[in-house]
Amino acid sequence: MRVATLDNQLTVGQKPSVTLEIINSGKTPGTMEGASAVSWGSDTPHFDPATLLESAPRVSRMVVGPGVTVTTQKESNTPIEKPDDIDLIHMGLNYVFVYGVLIYDDIFGKEHRTEFCFRISGDKLKKQPFLMTACETGNEAD
Numbered sequence: 001m002r003v004a005t006l007d008n009q010l011t012v013g014q015k016p017s018v019t020l021e022i023i024n025s026g027k028t029p030g031t032m033e034g035a036s037a038v039s040w041g042s043d044t045p046h047f048d049p050a051t052l053l054e055s056a057p058r059v060s061r062m063v064v065g066p067g068v069t070v071t072t073q074k075e076s077n078t079p080i081e082k083p084d085d086i087d088l089i090h091m092g093l094n095y096v097f098v099y100g101v102l103i104y105d106d107i108f109g110k111e112h113r114t115e116f117c118f119r120i121s122g123d124k125l126k127k128q129p130f131l132m133t134a135c136e137t138g139n140e141a142d
Contacts, residue, residue, distance in 0.1 A: 001020070001021075001022055001023075001102070001114060001116045002021040002022060002023040002069060003020075003021045003131065003132075004018055004019070004020050004021075004098050004116075004118035004131075004132040005018065005019045005021075005129050005130055005131055005132060006018055006096055006120050006125075006130035006132060007019055007073070007130075009125070010080055010086045010089060010090075010096070010125070011080065011086075012079075012080050012081070012082060012083055012085075012086065013079050013080065014079055014080060015038075015075045015076040015077070015078065015079045015080075016038055016040055016075070016076045016080065016096045017038070017073060017074070017075045017076070018038050018073070018074050018075075018096070018098040018118075018132070019071060019072070019073050020036065020071070020072050020073070020074065020098065020100075021069050021070070021071050022034075022064075022069065022070045022071075022072070022102060023067070023068070023069045023070075024064040024065060024066055024067065024068050024104075025066075025067075026066055026106065027066050028066060028106055028107045029063055029064065029065045029066065029107060030063070030064055030104040030105060030106045030107065030112075031061060031062070031063050031064075031104060031105045032061070032062060032063075032064050032070070032102060032103070032104035033060070033061040033062075033102075033103055033104075034053075034100055034101055034102035034103060035052050035053045035055075035056040035100055035101060036052075036056065036072075036074050036098060036099065036100025036101075036116075037052060037056050037074065037076075037077070037098070037099060037100060038074050038075060038076040038077075038096065038097065038098045039076060039077075039078075039096075039097050039099075040076065040078075040080065040085070040089065040094065040095065040096045040097065041094055041095070041097075042088075042093065042094045042095070044095075044097065044117065044119070044135050044136065044137055044138060045097050045099050045117065045138070046138075047099055047138070049101035049113070049115055052099075052100060052101060053101060053103075056100070064104070074098060074100075076096075089121045089122075089125070090121070090122065090125055091121075091122065092121045092122035092123075093121075094121060095119040095120060095121040096119065096120050096121070096132075097117060097118070097119045097135065098116075098117070098118050098119075098132065099115075099116060099117040099118070099135070099138055100115070100116055101113060101114065101115045101116075102114045102116070112141070112142055113140075113141070113142055114140070114141040114142075115138060115139065115140045115141070116134075116138065116139055117134065117135035117137065117138030117139055118132035118133060118134055118135060119132055119133060119134075119135050120132040120133065
């Protein structure tokens with residue numbers, strides 16, 4: 001995973017949208033697929049990668065060469081409901097999250113997994129680009 005960016009200022013009635021940049025940091029090509037979700041609230045999402053892979057639309061399976069960056073966009077299933085929701089995010093009490101799992105097979109046929117979680121709130125929303133930071137948990141790779 002390279003970077004996650006919130007696409008726009010938060011607006012009541014709009015679904016938060018995040019752009020993910022995924023890079024193959026290895027030395028060989030690999031076949032990759034994955035799934036992710038965007039949410040907002042106070043708690044870091046605790047997700048089961050298998051359930052997410054079953055329920056969320058997947059990134060299409062593709063071959064990614066070494067050093068190549070793949071960009072994908074993900075939108076929340078639910079819109080921001082009230083101005084108070086945005087206020088809590090701007091105050092740093094709540095966050096917008098993006099989380100997910102990437103699965104890739106290297107050229108030797110070995111499967112690898114990367115689980116990720118990024119979040120944004122507070123001062124990070126004052127000026128674009130709205131770069132998200134890693135969550136305290138939910139980031140693992142083998």
